[in-house]
Amino acid sequence: MSVLLWLIQLILIPLLSPLCIGIVRKIKAKFQNRTGASVLQPYRDLWKLFQKDEVISKDASWIFKFAPYFIYSITVILGASIPIFSTIFYPNLLSDILVVIYLIALGTFFLALAGMDSGSAFGGFGSSREMTVAALTEGGLMFSILTLAFAAHSTNLFVIAKNISSLSFFSFAPIILAFGAFIITMLSETSRFPFDNPATHLELTMIHEAMILEYSGKRLALIEWAAANKFLIFLSLGANLFFPWGMSLTNCLSDTLLALFLFAVKILILCVFVAVLESSIAKFRFFRLPDLLFTSFILSIISISLII
Amino acid sequence: MNIMFNTFTSSNIFIGAIVLWAIGAAGSLFLRKNDNLSNTFGNCFAVLGSILGLISSSLVFIGGFEFSFNIVSSLPLLSLSFKVDKLAAFFIFTISLIALLSSLYALEYIKHYYTKYNIGTLNFFYNIFILGMVLVVSANNALFFLIVWEIMSLASYFLVIYENKEKDNLKAGSLYFIMTHIGTAFITLAFLLLYSATGSLDFSIIKENIGNVTPLVKNIVFILSIVGFGTKAGIIPLHIWLPGAHPAAPSHVSALMSGVMIKTGIYMFIRIFMDIITTAPVWWGTVILILGAISSLLGVLYALTEHDIKRLLAYHSIENIGIIMMGIGSSLIFWSLDMKPYAILGLVAALFHTINHAIFKALLFLGAGSVISKMHTRNMEEYGGLIKYMPQTAFFFLIGSMAISAFPPFNGFFSEWITFQALFKGIMISDTSVRWAFLTAAGSLAFTGGLAAMCFVKVFGSTFLARPRSKEVSHAKEAGIKIRFSMLILSTLTLLLGLASGTVTDILSGIVNNLGIFNKVKPVLLATAVNVRLEDNFSAVSIPLILIILIVVTVLIFILVSAFTLNTKIQIGDTWDCGSTLTSRMEITATAFANSIISIFHGVLKPTKQITIEYRDASMRYFPKTETVRLGTKDIYRGYFYLPVQLLTTKVSGYVKKIQSGNINTYILYILIILIAMLLLASI
Structure with missing residues (x-):
């Protein structure tokens, strides 16, 4: 039984992440009065890209070729080490907050290097913007989850999920505050509005898309898939750390099924939230983004002061 | 095992290391006529000395064979007193490790100085420098400490100005020379205060009698040490010598300066605050913590503004010293x-x-x-x-x-x-x-x-x-x-x-x-x-x-x-160029990369932009011939910290100057007055 649970934990994020992207796109299409592509379209895109030949710049080095595999692997590892539907995986030594945050940063590091590698002006500026935003996001991200760690007396994500769910209702004010901070960093890390436009190909505004402009074929598929994974990872962190009710504490089947169902519901709500947000606000000017990120950091500091 | 390794062996190996470095220094000076020979000789002895240093220090901090010994000198207060406990051994280990690899590297690296600069003097100061650092962490007497501290500082100063054909290096060297001596002055004052309170310059005796020292004196010693050793460690705002001096030295020396020399300041922080003085009020730690926080954040921000690769790495040393200070x-x-x-x-x-x-x-x-x-x-x-x-x-x-x-x-x-x-x-x-x-x-x-x-x-x-x-x-x-x-x-x-x-x-x-x-x-x-x-x-x-x-x-x-993708092919092509011809001038540069973060932190970094345009026709300023843009940053600590200090010093000097009449009779009068004052003081 637990082998099966491990397997689910391992493949759930990569399996469902394209669907999440599809759902967000579908809702956005509805907002724009379009029918939109099917929610399964991201799967078809990935399938198509994996079948295609690829072009690699003659200026690129091994970093460019290696980065997609590494970045994708990191998201798979992260997906397996965060709480999704059950807290029984808590002895996992990869679930420490700092390990998770620095692994995310490691992926960004290689993505930014790959962006510079082919010597295109787009890639370079994409990397510069990405690293600027990522560097300023790290503080808010770490401190918003740290609030929970202080409340739960552990930096292990599974233990956090377990302990937060047993907190009394009244101690939740600071956690909501920290959630606000987390949402800001989530939008930043996953290249969403108001930080970045995931659908744009207008070079003046793009961050993430500019970095990966040189990729094609299977490597592009891996990078796109990794980005989708990262999106779902952040949604899961938001859903399961800040609102951890309904996660199964045992490895019995009925609990697990219920937990999986609740997980799907929570993720769906967050997807709708992101889609509504993207449809209702405009992208910010690049130099206004730090204000937002510092706000996230300050919010986390306030919630930490409240919780201790 | 215990028969083979004991404190006797660990101390003898330690002395062996010191002797090897000393021979390396003397020998390379002796062989300075022959570049190749003095290179091989100096660096090989540095390598051998470092290996002995590694063995001796590991025996101490893993085996626990601590040792101390005294060489009594004819001068009254000075005794060449060594004490290597586990803490000192850990720093000796670090110094020897980096020295070992730097020397190995230098064997090949310094070949590009042949015929341009003198290899013999380089290796003389290099070996003396390593020797000085090791002695600094093993000295157990304040006066002896100050002497070896000075040897370390001077040797590194000469290494900084080694490439003396470049004017910038001389300037960086002078700044380093001044700053390191300001630091030494503060350290001397701290030791003198401890001496007057405990009656000894020996660290062990100071430690025993630390109860006689009043809290006020301890606080003053704390501040003096923070300034003195902090200058060497490179904490902000005492770091201004560091980004100039580290890049100026040859790279293997930069590795030693950045990697281990600044750590001697850290070592003395631990030694004085946690070993010699054993009662620390809360604010000491708070000050160090905040200084660390400032140094790490500002250090990395200044690093981002640099496009000189070694200056950038030097700023990262400030950042990391900040983390250690935390x-x-x-x-x-x-x-x-x-x-x-x-x-x-x-x-x-x-x-x-x-x-x-x-x-x-x-x-x-x-x-x-x-x-x-x-x-x-x-x-x-x-x-x-x-x-x-x-x-x-x-x-x-x-x-x-x-x-x-x-x-x-x-x-x-x-x-x-x-x-x-x-x-x-x-x-x-x-x-x-x-x-x-x-x-x-x-x-x-x-x-x-x-x-x-x-x-x-x-x-x-x-x-x-x-x-x-x-x-x-x-x-x-x-x-x-x-x-x-x-x-x-x-x-x-x-x-x-x-x-x-x-x-x-x-x-x-x-x-x-x-x-x-x-x-x-x-x-x-x-x-x-x-x-x-x-x-x-x-x-x-x-x-x-x-x-x-x-x-x-x-x-x-x-x-x-x-x-899964066995039948897909990889094609090597050009980078996407939007239909133009892509040149390397179009790709992002280090300055451009950091520009957005500099704009975000413009309040701290104070970016400057200087545009110089030369026109084809000076009277009709329409067609520029050349246009130069110079981007830079202003150092806030220079404006708000060093400039006021400098102005104050100049002003005070102005007042002091008045007693300088140039007339020799006046000076004799001054001497007389001082003499009488001293006699009066002595009689009280």
């Missing part, structure tokens, strides 16, 4: 709040980061040196695409970059992890009066991590990736075997220290426990060979597991994807 600061606070187990945590973090920084900073400086020796410039804007010409150097530099950016599974991650744990504990359990300091420090460390990663994307990207931005690049060849070998060892060490973090933590806890105040305190960090966790299960981490999982999953994904 460990020491939190340790001092915990200790004064009587939470000794956590104080050990902070100090272990500081020591761990000390050796980690020494290793990866040396690696980065050696990598930078190997690039500079081929490119003949330190300006990163003229690099680009070097990964194709120097693939191995690039690989080692990448490992160093990942280690300094604190990415798992390298050693930098682990020491930052423990530092974070100490700060988290501070936020959780200390009372409100100091909690803000811990919060500030943790916040600053979080941002420092992100900014350091950004800075190293910039360095690595603009140096090794994309297309060459100057012709020199295409002439670049891979560095020689000895250069690559030293970098290989250092890269392996960054990984090994990460993987063996549990074992190293245990050893470091042993060193910390050996300090009198932490005797028999149980550490809160429980380490096994594969993982490290806090006693209360607040956090746990396993670096080997991270490495294994990263490798296994990446290989698995690679195999799966390759198997």
